[in-house]
């Protein structure tokens with residue numbers, strides 16, 4: 001077997017109030033995020049006792065992957081490391097080296113292309129390996145899974161289940177609203193291998209996934225793809241419309257009910273439970289919209305099995321790709337894919 005471990009790599013989040021600010025500093029170092037935005041986001045974390053749910057969700061995902069590997073006789077140990085908070089990827093890579101791991105596959109908890117969602121993770125691998133030095137394992141990232149049935153099917157079922165809670169008499173004025181993390185327009189325009197076709201790989205993949213989920217879950221309903229959790233200085237343009245503005249606009253055109261499906265994410269982390277369950281839900285209420293947020297894959301068995309399928313696929317010489325979409329796909333990103341944004345001096 002050419003690989004001897006799997007490493008789960010994620011964003012990371014604080015689990016104690018005193019870790020919130022150091023975590024936010026790690027996330028935003030050199031990114032030009034204004035202090036007012038940071039202070040506001042710190043409050044979102046404090047309102048949950050300073051505990052982001054993301055680490056516990058990754059512990060559960062890791063346990064589910066281990067159980068699935070073992071049930072399917074795939075003898076790979078599973079590790080977990082984060083970009084921004086403990087367990088930090090560098091410490092994990094050091095542990096992997098100490099355990100004698102030579103060559104690992106990485107499953108990143110982000111389905112799509114783009115700098116923040118893909119290339120920055122490759123940079124995280126390189127930084128961690130450089131810090132560990134001689135003998136650090138090689139780390140190969142598994143492919144984008146935006147259109148993998150193990151990711152799309154749980155989203156389809158979640159949208160169906162959400163729709164089932166809404167008033168069927170209002171079906172004709174019900175709308176599906178898919179959301180993903182906003183990114184700067186400039187980052188969207190460089191997402192993918194050059195020359196990047198507009199609107200960039202991140203947006204193109206999200207549109208394709210949204211279309212797949214909508215077509216299967218509710219072909220009779222209209223849908224939109226909108227953006228959430230905008231960061232950065234107000235002067236820098238990010239993908240729009242924001243989900244809150246969009247909900248208000250929908251209410252003005254006679255929509256009565258919305259299912260909000262966070263297809264940009266794999267679990268109910270803080271961006272989901274604050275920005276949607278709290279903020280977007282409040283916007284909907286203010287505008288008199290019936291609102292229901294669809295679930296994320298989390299530890300859905302199909303999503304967990306997908307990780308194994310991606311690993312096995314990667315070990316095949318001529319892999320048969322399990323996928324529902326048609327956008328170009330590759331195992332190894334070209335070196336000039338998703339160019340990093342210009343760095344801003346840290347404040």
Ligand SMILES: CC1=C(CCC(=O)O)c2cc3nc(cc4[nH]c(cc5[nH]c(cc1n2)c(C)c5CCC(=O)O)c(CCC(=O)O)c4C)C(CCC(=O)O)=C3C
Nearest residue numbers: 011013027031041052053054110116117181231269270271
């Ligand atoms: C594309 C994308 C994903 C999806 C792909 C992936 O999952 O990787 C994602 C996920 C997440 N983003 C998260 C949290 C944050 N993101 C921030 C800031 C930023 N995100 C960006 C993009 C993305 N972010 C960008 C371009 C910035 C500006 C700074 C920069 O240029 O890098 C900030 C700073 C404060 C602020 O919001 O301004 C925080 C706290 C959490 C953890 C939630 C938890 O704790 O449960 C998760 C999963």
Ligand SMILES: [Fe+2]
Nearest residue numbers: 181229231271
């Ligand atoms: Fe983010």
